[in-house]
Amino acid sequence: MNLASRSVARSNVSLELRAWNIRRKALLMGQVQGQGYIGQALGIADVLAASYFHALEYRPEDPEWEGRDRFLLSIGHYAIALYAVLMEAGILPEDELETYGMDDSRMPMSGMASYTPGMEITGGSLGHGLGIAVGMAMGLKRKNNKAVVYNLMSDGELGEGSTWEAAMSGAHHKLDNLICLVDFNDQQADGKSTEMLCSEPLPEKWEAFGWHAQRVNGNDLAAVVHAFDKARAVKDAKPRVIIFDTTMCKGVPFLERREITHFVRVEADEWDKALAVLEEGKPA
Template identity: 55%
Template sequence: MTSTLPQTTAPTARRRERIAAAAQRMRHHVLNMGEAQGQGYVGQALGCADILATLYTDVMNYRGDDPEWTERDRFLLSAGHYAIGFYSALAEAGVIPIEELDTYGSDDSRLPMSGMSTYTPGMEISGGSLGHGLTVAVGMALGLRMQGNDAKVINFLSDGELDEGSTWEAAMGASHHQLGRLIAIVDINALQADGPTAGVLRTEPVADKWTACGWFVQRIDGNDIDALIAAFDAATAAAEAVAAPSVILCDTTVGCGVPLLEQREKAHFMRIEAHEWQICRDQLTVGYLEGQDQ
């Protein structure tokens, strides 16, 4: 695959259609991978599919056939347990064959259940220990700037990672060094392993905290593709105007697109019955077709 460049000159409707189609395919990939294991972090992957589809279809500069290309934008998956969703994006981007998704979580697979950079092409860091991704992103952005490389560094965090002090140290460091090519994305699905995020450690008002650290802050519906397009366009413009790092706070729905899973009470790590997988696929297809008709 050739380099994918931001489609900022294309009409929003055309961009939206491309992203929505990619996100739909990615969600089906996630369900297929999840069925092979019968369980997994399926809810998060479905919830962030629109974000990842926007990045790999519309925003990032990369070469699917050359994941080590020097000028590529770097995507860092800080929340390593979202790997099942990221693999679906890498397959859509042509970095890994779609057929390889069938090996997810299997012995000797390049696609382990938690992201490992030593195994997977296109996986920049191993993000299993939460709270370290943004620190790595800051160092990477600094290094690229010293090399004269204008590549963007995009760090994907879960809202649970905002519990970690290292995240806020990195946030202050990024602002201090005026890392305008750094974009952080926080998936705010309001759920952690131990329960609702607000009950584990209240982080609100989260936008005010990022603002206080000197970042350009936007908060959007992370399942609204038009909002995602506008937010990434604004982040790019802000980088050129004020040289401040940008954060996009994305409120998402766990299991988005599959009502059966959106309503599941224990949704952090889902165990899905054998007969439910096809129901999930059918609901996903029906919802997408209904959206196309609107």
Template identity: 60%
Template sequence: MTTTRAEKVRDAAYRMRHHILDMGEVQGQGYVGQALGVADLLAVTYVDQLRFRADDPHWPERDRFLLSTGHYAIALYAALAEAGTVPVTELETYGSDGSRLPMSGMASYTPGMEISGGSLGHGLTVAVGMALGLRLKGREQRVFNFLSDGELDEGSTWEAAMGAAHHQLGLLTAMVDMNALQADGPTENVLGIEPAEEKWEAAGWFTQRVDGNDIDALLAAFDAAAEQARPVGRPSVILCDTRIGRGVPLLETREKAHFMRIDEDEWQLCREQLSEGYEGAR
């Protein structure tokens, strides 16, 4: 039986969500909601789009994936485990002393983690510099930058966006988690970013906006970005509307969703809801 691209990605996203719940239970809390929300996006990236070698994270010919939002590290660890870069058994060390998997992403600790996540709003700037540096070296690896909608409140993000278009970094693709929530509340209440599409287009980017939990839509958007990708050309951005806690109804409706505290007796219920939803969709 032939497995379609979408089925491969969907299966990977399901396993990643289980990894996320397992890691979250180690700490009893964390950025679980965001991670569940972007599992589909990262599954498409690592299963279908990114060129890498699981056993050689520093392979010179690899595409670069930069996680600007360091607190989303739990989601990236799940993707790296699915990709084979990090052993699944190592996920149980998440956030523990001496672990290679700290709660905020650190490039010096984790294989496959290209940059350390600290103050938000710097990832795209680094990605622009990396893409420009690769081109100056005559290389044609693609650079993918994951950032959040909250980072669109940062001036440095827009400086980087203008710089990417100015230098015609056609091998740069940004993906934005448009989950509409920040630490201080809904994004629209903190500092409104809409109309986001028009702003990116005005900055000179090839812009798409999709349902970030629709795998078919994500695959189509990434394919369109890949068709645009060339050493000199327009950079691409994919704005992904996601749902916090996606796949686990108990968490999708939780009010305090930015940093979740999940009771001890709820973790198994979360897993059961995830499995029920996955089986029901097959």
């Protein structure tokens, strides 16, 4: 399946501005609760911008359209980032931003598919997302549905055996409608991912499992877009993976420098400061 023709123009708004808007919305939601996995949201914003405004086929007014590409959030604690891009895409109304994490909100702090339009799965049990993606990709093929399944997972999930079982299955079934996106920020709750259970060399390992693999700077939008295009243009009947090296808290330097960045502590008086710093770097 050659997927290159599925690229969709979403408007004249630049991807740089889309990524900036995603970061800003995530910060505003974090400010509502005074907490959140804001480091991950800021770091993955460029990948989400390229996903929703360059790669994915979807209809904002009809989130369950059968022909849509599926975007799976394996890492449920990244929900704040997904909500931000769903608002930017027009799938969620922006006026719900201030309900983030509240009782009866459609945006709980950890993502739940039953609550939120545009959220395909309830992630959070790390290591399950890719297996679900494999099953979903197989089902779409059996229905002759040309949709593509994208699965966003974390580097911590590379330490889960279920991830590699799913990787073997995806290659065995020649799932060329499956693209795995790995956010490699080298952070887990207990320390650096490379120190907890090192998975390197990653591209070579995925290739050994039968996947087409790339590794790029996930905060370089041009490189991210090129990686999506290259993955979709692969002619071999195999799944594809893109490993994105990202910086936690990207766009807010004083947070980037925090020593512990898996769950960044932002003090009450720092939210406005973070928003002001981000504003200084707003793209034209």
